[in-house]
Amino acid sequence: MPGRRAASILLLSLIPAAAAAYDGSPFYGYAFEPGGAYPLSLPQTLRATIAVPVPRMATKPADTLAELYPALAACWQAPTGLGAPSAGSDEIEITLRLSLRRDGSLIGPPRVTYAAGVSGPQRTTLVRGTLDALARCTPAHITPGLGRAIAGRPVALRFVYRPPA
16 A cells, blocks of 8 residues: 555654764764764854063964964054043953954954943044054964964954053
């Protein structure tokens, strides 16, 4: 009977397949399936906090993230007219989110995601000064290996400035 055979095939197709151990091939299931999983990825955003101003600029291309972050912050100087931090704060902070190409140039304009310790016209001065400093330091001088590793990945770079007393 053709109807009975079609119903049997339909029922068999609804039975879940047995999970197999992960063997390194592409996996399109879920990480919590019994007997199988895939390696979890690294966090998508590369993050760093840099105390600015940085004492000196790098003389060789950055080959690691630990060398890249100070290289990007090396051009930052306290903008003229920045003044002292707001009451209740002893430091000024600003965080930029950006992405770089393999050659160290910016992909699109950086975005300011956080600023604290200043308000009003001082905030505008801080944002403008920080974006100008990043423009002076890009394209970043990086090695081809680091360029391949970071190309297109978002970078969140936090500058912390403690004005002299």
